[in-house]
Amino acid sequence: MENQQTSLKPAPRQTGHFRWPLRRRVQLVFFILTLAVGVQFAIFVFQAGELSAITVQRPPGVEGFLPIGALMGFKLFFTTGTWDPVHPAAMVILGFAALISFGLRKSFCGWVCPVGTLSEWMWQLGQRWFGRNFRLPIWADYLLRAVKYVLLGFFVWAILKMDRATIEVFIHSPYYQMSDVKMLHFFTRMTAFTAGVLIFLIAVSVFIKNFWCRYLCPYGALMGILAFFGPTRIRRHADNCIHCGKCARQCPYNLPVDQKTKIFSPECSGCMECVRVCPVPNTLELKTFGLWQTVWSTASVAVVILGLFFGSIYLARVTGHWQGNVKYDAFRLRLKQVDGPGKISSGIRGQSQ
Ligand code: SF4
């Protein structure tokens, strides 16, 4: 049972020991990297649309925002042995996220995901402005937390019921080829409704810690499930504990670290904030149990995450599993179709866009 109140009431004021702990620096690196990839992709699409000279490459990293395509790619891979040739990087990034989340709690959310980082900045801003964040009543918290699992369940169910031929048709469809462009247009051609929803999510994140991640993100739900079955946990040595409660107050997911000896919750993001603020050495630790028993320092988590990220990209590049196979001419043609009056088809019966 997590540390919750039964009514909307202020969470205690929190303090940090360091302005820029290591994890936050790693988060900043991934955030800047994501921004750079987004800007490069926007320039690429603009140049392709203007039929001018293309001076930048289409960055495969943008496919990190195509998790549903990646899940379909994995189904194709497990049923046929074929790696998605259109958006191969989507599978690489999802594979990396799944691996670190299984091994090091939901660390993709706590260390890498730019949306998680933005959410964190929002509630930290809220703390600065109002001196506190707020918690929903326990019944609302549990009810809302189910939403992300329902969304994940829907996507997984839809993909599982698609047969191999349907997935192959989809993956080679013009719709899928342009799915990263459509995602870009989601932001650059935002409707008033979309803007309203985004503003609401950002505003509510100022008051409630990690609102999007905690309640709505199906990607985070998947990472949480993997972490739940993973071998790593935050462990508290009760004999050392002086019950100051600093760990629980610092936890971005409001977990009752000061009351449990092990944190099993799928919400734990392996962020090490509880370990960092604990005033008694060797009381809290991030530990992998089982065959490869390891106690992780924050630096070793950072090294593994960064090493796996850049290592998996390098491996994917040299083995031809990173760059998609859509040529520039075909891309320009598809772009005209996206921008033109006609619709491009997903190839799946009854669906087009
Ligand atoms: S503060 Fe500790 S318990 Fe809370 S999410 Fe981070 S690592 Fe997990």
Ligand code: SF4
């Ligand atoms: S911060 Fe450390 S000493 Fe304080 S309650 Fe948590 S585990 Fe115990």
